[in-house]
Amino acid sequence: MAGYRALSDVELYVLLQGTAQNPQRAMAQASSLRDWPARQLSALRNTYPAWEIDRERDPSGQECWTARLRRKLTIEMATAGVERAFRQPDAIALMTALAWQSHLIRRTDRRDPGKVAVTETGRGLARTAVLELWKLILSGEDD
Numbered sequence: 001m002a003g004y005r006a007l008s009d010v011e012l013y014v015l016l017q018g019t020a021q022n023p024q025r026a027m028a029q030a031s032s033l034r035d036w037p038a039r040q041l042s043a044l045r046n047t048y049p050a051w052e053i054d055r056e057r058d059p060s061g062q063e064c065w066t067a068r069l070r071r072k073l074t075i076e077m078a079t080a081g082v083e084r085a086f087r088q089p090d091a092i093a094l095m096t097a098l099a100w101q102s103h104l105i106r107r108t109d110r111r112d113p114g115k116v117a118v119t120e121t122g123r124g125l126a127r128t129a130v131l132e133l134w135k136l137i138l139s140g141e142d143d
Helices: 009-018 023-034 036-047 075-080 091-110 122-139
Strands: 051-057 063-069 085-088
Touching: 036 051, 036 091, 051 091, 063 091, 075 091, 085 091
Parallel strands: none
Antiparallel strands: 051 063, 063 085
């Protein structure tokens, strides 16, 4: 079966010694040792509490891992590249994306939102235009 590994001799011995009188308990313990995706999900949720993390199936039936930001996305976060939600094909790819997104959030949190440095270069003007566009999108105005 995909995603499962065989128990080592030591794990099997410990499992049998601890549950010799209770077969149901033995089955439950063996199952918990083998549910690797659930352990990965738990680790991701504990490591990245700012994100709502789940395993889902897409319309084609493929499993994917998703993350949704729990806090409001600010203009500064959006211009820095922070995404509200994203999906990845596996836990490792999701962890990598979450690490990068968390870095971007920390970087924008350190800045004073009222002090965005804008120079007269094309890049500075483009940043100003993007900020103004995001203000309109997030405020819901059509003007």
